[in-house]
Amino acid sequence: MGYKFLKHTGDIKIRVNEKNIELAFISSAFALSQIITDKTKINSKISKKIKVSGNDMSSLLYNFLEEFLFLLDAKGFILSEIINFKIDKKKFLIICEVLGDKSKNYKFTNDVKAITYHEMKIEQKNNYSVIEFVLDV
Template sequence: MEEPGYEVLDISGDVGLKVRGETLEELFINGALGLYSLVTDLSRVKPEKSINVNVYSESIDGLFVSWLNEIIFQFDTYGFIGREIEIESLNENRIEAKLKGEDFDPDRHEKGLLLKAATYHNLKIEKRNGVWTAEVIFDI
């Protein structure tokens, strides 16, 4: 089984993710999947419907945080939980993606953490030796 492109960071009072990707697209996909894995068991989510997500920011740091916060917004507002992410367009200021998943069903989906927001606190995004990494902390 392939190792996920993220790991959970245990931070006192909050939770974080360390995300990896060989490309910027993979970094953003793994960030989204890591976030969703904090919310529920992804193996129980079916890619039954899709939504489009478009985010703009002035910097790559801002784009990553805004991307994760848009995903949290879609879950909090509409109950949408994704399992598959397709990046349609990505540069350092804009991301356009299609997220495939379904509406959260408490009878089928295990309830994980309730994430309030991705934060800029101790945010790190860098490319080293051809690999992108990011560390992000969430308010819970």
């Protein structure tokens, strides 16, 4: 259960293994966040509702993760918790609430430039949801 970082020259590849797709998406967001925060504890001071859509599951994951890069750059928001997560797998829609803090209260130097489709996988294996993706760092 959870996520791990795999070997990938230059960029960072992540594999997530969770009981269901909801948890797998949430874990993917935390993996992304951990690269930036490097295990620093982030306070849950601010809350935001987010809504993300896609054309298929891969683009839904891409857009969901990209939202956190957008929130960081444009709003100075860094993630600590995700609650009330709902995913519509037919309409490719996610609605959830994110909690976190102002990024300027911390000092981070590990940047994630972008989410990529490179080697992206979203699979159901036995009773597990497996997600793999590569970040441009």
